[in-house]
């Protein structure tokens with residue numbers, strides 16, 4: 446998606462921010478609904494917590510859940526969605542692995558009159574009637590938050606500040622937007638330079654491998670690691686330590702998700718800031734699924750509330766982290 450369109454979309458989304466406050470109680474007596482959920486995979490601690498949230502919220506809300514794991518492959522998600530259409534589920538929800546390529550299968554769902562809810566990641570489609578609502582974080586804002594933290598952290602220092610970026614899955618909304626959010630903040634400040642940028646596919650092994658390659662090429666020229674999630678940041682931390690570097694001290698580590706692993710790394714002084722992205726979307730998803738099955742109209746965008754955790758609050762906050 447072009448940066449300008451993305452910006453416009455962000456504004457539209459901000460304008461449409463709404464919290465879903467429908468009570469589940471009103472539907473408690475209704476017939477049980479069946480929800481088909483096509484998950485991205487099991488690539489990260491975030492994802493594990495998200496899956497757990499969806500499964501436990503379904504049980505609590507008395508929703509019959511059909512769950513599939515696409516192992517980070519779009520073709521598997523498309524197959525799962527087609528099978529939910531064939532099984533005539535009441536509602537389909539999915540967390541799209543990438544942003545593009547969804548029109549054909551979503552048209553099939555629409556033709557079968559099965560409402561589709563997007564969770565976590567957004568898609569790039571021309572026809573917004575192909576889905577009912579999108580429940581999840583504002584990744585562009587998360588990227589801006591990471592960028593603003595960096596600007597502030599280096600405000601008294603002259604450049605260059607060399608950034609090595611560990612991108613998430615190529616073509617995914619969080620990778621696209623966490624990159625764009627950072628760029629938006631640093632583009633007018635020549636002090637910051639992204640000297641390397643590569644995908645580690647949101648996994649610990651991927652982050653470690655890419656960081657090893659970055660260290661070989663750029664060595665101690667790297668001032669900042671900007672990792673699109675905690676798993677990749679933790680992999681990069683391992684790579685830095687194995688190379689005799691001191692993550693969190695001689696290399697600033699910025700990450701996303703704010704999982705327990707991220708908090709532990711911050712408490713140990715190895716990560717400097719973790720921008721929160723909540724995976725606990727299950728309860729909102731169940732409310733939305735029940736509401737849509739009952740013929741209610743939902744806001745087009747439901748944004749999760751999140752914050753930024755600098756390392757100095759990590760030790761105190763860690764015990765209360767839920768994922």
Ligand code: GYE
Nearest residue numbers: 488489491565619647674
């Ligand atoms: O940041 C990452 C996961 O889509 C927000 O996917 C999610 C991202 C999350 O693999 O850890």
